[in-house]
Amino acid sequence: MDDLLRRVQGRDTRALARSLSLAEAGDSALLDALDARYAALPQPSRIGLTGPPGAGKSTLANALVRELRAGGHRVALVAVDPTSPFSGGALLGDRLRLFEHAMDDEVFVRSMASRGQFGGLAASTEDACDLLALAGFDPILVETVGVGQSEVDIARLADTTVVVLTPASGDSVQALKAGILEAADVLVINKADMEGAQRLKEDLKEALELRAPGKGWTPPIVESVATAGRGVSETLESIRSHRQFLVDNKWMDEVRRTRLEQRLFELAQQGLARSLKSGAAAAVLARARQSVQAGTKSPRQAVKGLIMELGL
Amino acid sequence: MDDLLRRVQGRDTRALARSLSLAEAGDSALLDALDARYAALPQPSRIGLTGPPGAGKSTLANALVRELRAGGHRVALVAVDPTSPFSGGALLGDRLRLFEHAMDDEVFVRSMASRGQFGGLAASTEDACDLLALAGFDPILVETVGVGQSEVDIARLADTTVVVLTPASGDSVQALKAGILEAADVLVINKADMEGAQRLKEDLKEALELRAPGKGWTPPIVESVATAGRGVSETLESIRSHRQFLVDNKWMDEVRRTRLEQRLFELAQQGLARSLKSGAAAAVLARARQSVQAGTKSPRQAVKGLIMELGL
Numbered sequence: 241m242d243d244l245l246r247r248v249q250g251r252d253t254r255a256l257a258r259s260l261s262l263a264e265a266g267d268s269a270l271l272d273a274l275d276a277r278y279a280a281l282p283q284p285s286r287i288g289l290t291g292p293p294g295a296g297k298s299t300l301a302n303a304l305v306r307e308l309r310a311g312g313h314r315v316a317l318v319a320v321d322p323t324s325p326f327s328g329g330a331l332l333g334d335r336l337r338l339f340e341h342a343m344d345d346e347v348f349v350r351s352m353a354s355r356g357q358f359g360g361l362a363a364s365t366e367d368a369c370d371l372l373a374l375a376g377f378d379p380i381l382v383e384t385v386g387v388g389q390s391e392v393d394i395a396r397l398a399d400t401t402v403v404v405l406t407p408a409s410g411d412s413v414q415a416l417k418a419g420i421l422e423a424a425d426v427l428v429i430n431k432a433d434m435e436g437a438q439r440l441k442e443d444l445k446e447a448l449e450l451r452a453p454g455k456g457w458t459p460p461i462v463e464s465v466a467t468a469g470r471g472v473s474e475t476l477e478s479i480r481s482h483r484q485f486l487v488d489n490k491w492m493d494e495v496r497r498t499r500l501e502q503r504l505f506e507l508a509q510q511g512l513a514r515s516l517k518s519g520a521a522a523a524v525l526a527r528a529r530q531s532v533q534a535g536t537k538s539p540r541q542a543v544k545g546l547i548m549e550l551g552l
Numbered sequence: 553m554d555d556l557l558r559r560v561q562g563r564d565t566r567a568l569a570r571s572l573s574l575a576e577a578g579d580s581a582l583l584d585a586l587d588a589r590y591a592a593l594p595q596p597s598r599i600g601l602t603g604p605p606g607a608g609k610s611t612l613a614n615a616l617v618r619e620l621r622a623g624g625h626r627v628a629l630v631a632v633d634p635t636s637p638f639s640g641g642a643l644l645g646d647r648l649r650l651f652e653h654a655m656d657d658e659v660f661v662r663s664m665a666s667r668g669q670f671g672g673l674a675a676s677t678e679d680a681c682d683l684l685a686l687a688g689f690d691p692i693l694v695e696t697v698g699v700g701q702s703e704v705d706i707a708r709l710a711d712t713t714v715v716v717l718t719p720a721s722g723d724s725v726q727a728l729k730a731g732i733l734e735a736a737d738v739l740v741i742n743k744a745d746m747e748g749a750q751r752l753k754e755d756l757k758e759a760l761e762l763r764a765p766g767k768g769w770t771p772p773i774v775e776s777v778a779t780a781g782r783g784v785s786e787t788l789e790s791i792r793s794h795r796q797f798l799v800d801n802k803w804m805d806e807v808r809r810t811r812l813e814q815r816l817f818e819l820a821q822q823g824l825a826r827s828l829k830s831g832a833a834a835a836v837l838a839r840a841r842q843s844v845q846a847g848t849k850s851p852r853q854a855v856k857g858l859i860m861e862l863g864l
Contacts, residue, residue: 278850538590552827
């Protein structure tokens with residue numbers, strides 16, 4: 241495994257692909273070898289993209305990759321599948337993109353879909369980002385279809401989160417759930433040549449004025465037509481401004497600390513879930529079930545007892 | 553609270569609505585009072601409906617409610633919002649349905665959307681079902697848009713899970729992720745008057761033949777056009793057959809035990825997450841973070857130490 245990671249560090253694309261598969265499968269030898277390198281990992285810029293299905297995120301992500309590549313960056317794109325059990329759409333799009341960049345060693349595209357037994361898609365995405373960092377990619381784009389809160393959370397693994405909206409989907413700003421505008425560092429109105437774009441922009445401006453005062457950063461609103469390449473440079477410019485803002489105001493450390501806290505919390509939840517399934521806590525959980533089945537406790541009462549018994 | 557629950561038991565609709573809101577908000581006085589009644593709760597039949605967006609689940613659920621109502625049942629419908637942060641569609645549909653049944657005390661429709669700080673939408677749905685059981689509703693329909701695995705899991709809170717598909721969405725059987733067909737006790741091809749319905753049916757039949765041998769139940773495939781009322785009685789008939797199968801073969805106890813295990817597991821996860829945030833485990837987690845920040849451990853190594861320190 242050490243040899244495999246040395247090859248990743250040496251920018252061997254096949255070794256990278258293999259290490260990503262092993263990490264996704266939870267291979268402990270690979271993860272141990274990666275852990276041993278943790279403190280020395282480069283810290284590339286991370287850009288998150290999220291938005292509703294059909295907003296044109298993939299097209300925009302693709303255009304951003306092309307533009308970054310033209311600017312001399314080695315760029316990686318991690319597309320996180322919404323894990324919808326009903327559709328294979330995201331994967332098809334990914335295959336098309338893989339094809340476009342297949343002959344270019346400076347671009348790496350990867351889709352992630354498998355959610356482990358105990359959840360943990362965000363944790364897997366972190367591992368993927370670490371491997372891509374080891375392979376020298378910078379920046380790393382993380383694209384997720386925002387079909388649920390967890391997908392938006394994944395976009396927040398980034399230093400800068402771009403929320404892509406479109407007038408075409410008919411989503412009004414009122415329909416956006418709390419948290420979306422708070423998550424956005426850059427707002428993109430894609431398909432801005434469609435009817436309703438100006439209305440959406442006015443609504444977003446108003447909503448931004450109402451949101452809680454943050455750290456002195458107001459998300460710029462970029463209009464784009466990603467299919468025609470319009471607004472792509474402007475989106476990139478806004479991402480760079482936000483990064484500069486973080487650096488200038490010493491916020492980058494806080495962004496990374498918050499991210500580390502989230503990562504540790506998710507890993508801890510996974511570890512505890514594992515213990516409940518087959519570790520030291522499993523026997524306690526079985527006793528809790530018996531007390532419910534005996535009619536002496538409700539499920540909630542039984543679990544309160546379990547938490548106490550574990551001393552937590 | 554005891555008085556409120558007595559009124560719920562007395563079939564007071566306003567008291568029921570209020571108790572559901574309190575349960576959803578995690579009000580501990582209400583939940584304690586409900587817990588005290590746990591062992592004595594009626595066990596109504598539970599029917600789950602899930603499927604991709606646009607399959608016509610809501611229309612079918614509505615038609616099932618109407619037919620059950622006509623058959624003399626007091627029926628409740630819990631519509632679980634997919635918690636998409638980008639769309640308000642589910643809520644609108646719910647309001648329309650509330651309107652249809654507004655003057656009928658024997659029908660109760662409720663949407664659930666809020667996911668607590670530690671997840672737990674399935675646990676909230678269980679509480680809602682308990683309150684509806686207390687109020688004497690039987691059966692209880694639980695409808696969820698299957699946009700993620702968790703939503704499908706919620707549908708599995710039922711005794712009988714109906715998976716609604718449609719040829720219109722262009723989803724092929726191959727695109728269905730593992731677990732969907734396994735979750736289905738009844739399959740409905742809605743919008744069966746559209747092109748592709750027969751192909752979908754053939755594909756489903758083939759896929760069912762390939763699935764792991766179960767307990768001797770093969771999900772029937774019902775064709776429906778819910779907007780025209782076609783296939784609604786047949787769907788209900790299939791649900792009843794499945795229920796009879798469970799009773800005849802003494803599977804009902806196992807269905808309920810599995811559900812109890814899932815409920816306890818989720819409650820335990822929530823309790824442990826709470827402990828990590830602000831309970832006894834929070835200090836241990838803070839130390840884990842410090843060891844990562846000091847460069848001595850990776851996040852995964854730090855969490856392994858945490859699990860050991862907690863004796864789990």
